[in-house]
Every structure is written in C-alpha cells, then in structure tokens.
Amino acid sequence: MKRKPSTEATSAWIRLMRVQSRVLDCVEQDLKKAGFPPLAWYDALLELSRAPSGELRPVELERQMLIPQYSTSRLIDRLVDEGLASRRECKIDKRGQFVEITEAGRELQKRMWGAYSAAIEKYVGSKLSDADAVKLSGLLDRLGCSCGEMKLPPAVHVSESTPSR
C-alpha cells in the first residue's frame, strides 16, 4: 500500500487535470459567447431527445449523465422553468415522474450542437489526427473503468455514436 506513483504517471495526472479544465473552459466559453446555456443542459436535452418517447425518469437521466441525484433534480427544475422540458406524472410508480422534452427543448439541443460541434473541432479535432484521437480514447478508457465502478450489472451503454460527453 502507498506505493509511490512514477513521475510519468504523475505527469500524466497533472496534464489530465490541466488540459481538460482548459479545454472545457474554452468550449464552455464559446457556448456562452454564442448565447447558449451550460453544457450540462445540452447533455440532458440530448439524453431526453434520444429516449424512446422523449421522456425519461429522473433516475435514468441521473445514471446516463453520471451526476448526483440532487443535481439532476435541480437541473430538471431549470429546464422546466425555461420551458425546455416538462414533468409528467408516472402512473406506474407514484414516487416517480417522467421528464419529457418539449419542442423548444429539441430545437435548442439542435442549435447548441452547431456551436458545440464547432468547438469540439476547434479545440480537439483540429489538434489531433483521427488515429491519435483513437489512441487518446484508448488510453483514457483504461483510466476510466473501475474507479469506483459502482454496480451496473446489466449494461452501462455509454453510447458513442452521438455526443453526450
């Protein structure tokens, strides 16, 4: 226990922290300058728009987005306040509810993707060849798995083909 990390590992750790915060900042700034809400809103709207009938249980959204329960609850509040989603009662489980994306929500999601994808290209795509992007993904994946690796018995399903962070 308490084996010291190599300087290579430490250096990778430092860069991982610094680079992502820098790149994330840049992307968020671009979004904001284009008059859009934070990325988290996009992520939520995307998950909702992808869902079978445009609606999801908060608890599902929470699992997709990997954010804590109270955070989900409040994010939904904000989306509802802005008319981007609406809460619907869940008849089969009266504790719960469904959150349904509205037309305005779908539309905002699409408009945001324009600015968002441009930012990804600007800050990531244009700096790496596709082959290098794949290498980077592979290396990151090795870190990502099983940090806490909570119980997710069936399938984690972090969809790749469409962006969701």
Next chain:
Amino acid sequence: MKRKPSTEATSAWIRLMRVQSRVLDCVEQDLKKAGFPPLAWYDALLELSRAPSGELRPVELERQMLIPQYSTSRLIDRLVDEGLASRRECKIDKRGQFVEITEAGRELQKRMWGAYSAAIEKYVGSKLSDADAVKLSGLLDRLGCSCGEMKLPPAVHVSESTPSR
C-alpha cells in the same frame, strides 16, 4: 468555419471529460476520507513551499495555478484562516502583499502528499505503464497548448518534476 469534428475526435472529447471528472472525484474523495482539505489547498501550499523564501505575491500564485484572481484571493483567505499561511505587507508595492506559508502549512502539504501520491498511484499509475503514461501526456499536451494561450512572453515554466497539477 464550423467544420464538423470527426467521430473519433468527439469520442476523445467525451472520454476526456468523463474520465477526468471520474478520476478527480476519486482522488478528492480519498483525500477527504483521509481528513484532508481539497486539492486546491495542496496546490497552493506546494507553490508557496517551493517559492524562494516560502512566500509569493497573490498574483504569482494565480499565474502558477491558472485560477482566476478572485479565486486566489479567497483561497488565500481560507489558508490564512486555518493558520496555513499568513499575509505580509509588501513594502515595495503598497497595493500588493506577500503570502507566506507557515510551518503548519508546510507540514500539511507534506502529509497531504502521502495521501495524494497514493491516490495518483491507485487511480493512474497502476492502470498505465510508464510508456503509456508518457504517450498519454504527449497526446494531452497537444490539446493543452494554445487554447487561449494568453501572453506569457518569457517562460511558462510549468514545472514537471514535482506535482502541482
């Protein structure tokens, strides 16, 4: 303008966001469970302890840590409140001040490094060979440079040999 990113780039972006937040969470949790303050405190204490006479202008600290000015100001408040640092008047520039690390501050920094380094090993070092860590660093570096790349004419000096995120 507005060229779309490749799916490879988008995938790398998603992983970069997800993996770092996951790994950072894990490390912060370990630190917290060991009864230590947040990582930002460590970073600040480390910078101070490294400085020539254990003191730095807030504006220097700000540049080292890449955090905004007001954030630095408040972080210093907290360190001072906890007796980990003290503010000293700056005679040569009466607008400014010096922040000096205390003995308690130096000691805490060292104790934190024990838990911190163990966490880095656990969540990064043990998952990657040194060669892979170097590859990862290299790929990340290509993203990190020149996001906003503010003016830093002389030397950026992001020291590597010792951890500072």
Next chain:
DNA sequence: TCGGGATTGATGCAGCTGCATCGAATGAGG
C-alpha cells in the same frame, strides 16, 4: 397482511464560483 428496508425525488443549508465592480497604488507621458 403487515412491517421494515429500499428507492425516488425534493429541499434547507453551507460553501464555493463566476461576474462585475470597487478602491488603492503605481507608473508612463506630457
């Protein structure tokens, strides 16, 4: 059928962040 534990979602509170702004001090130019 009943009781206790688990799950779902909301919320009060404290702390932190970002933004804008402020006052003090500096220093370059006229």
Next chain:
DNA sequence: CCTCATTCGATGCAGCTGCATCAATCCCGA
C-alpha cells in the same frame, strides 16, 4: 508635478454544488 490608464487585491451578489435529510411510495419476506 499632474493626469490617466493600468495593475493589484477585495467583495457583494447570484447561481451552483455537495451534504444531509425528508416524505412518499414501493417491495420483499414473514
């Protein structure tokens, strides 16, 4: 010696996050 732009650091405010907890409901097992 003045003036004005700049730099340094602090702070009020709003919004967000994490933590703990709550109420309601559900579900499993006796």
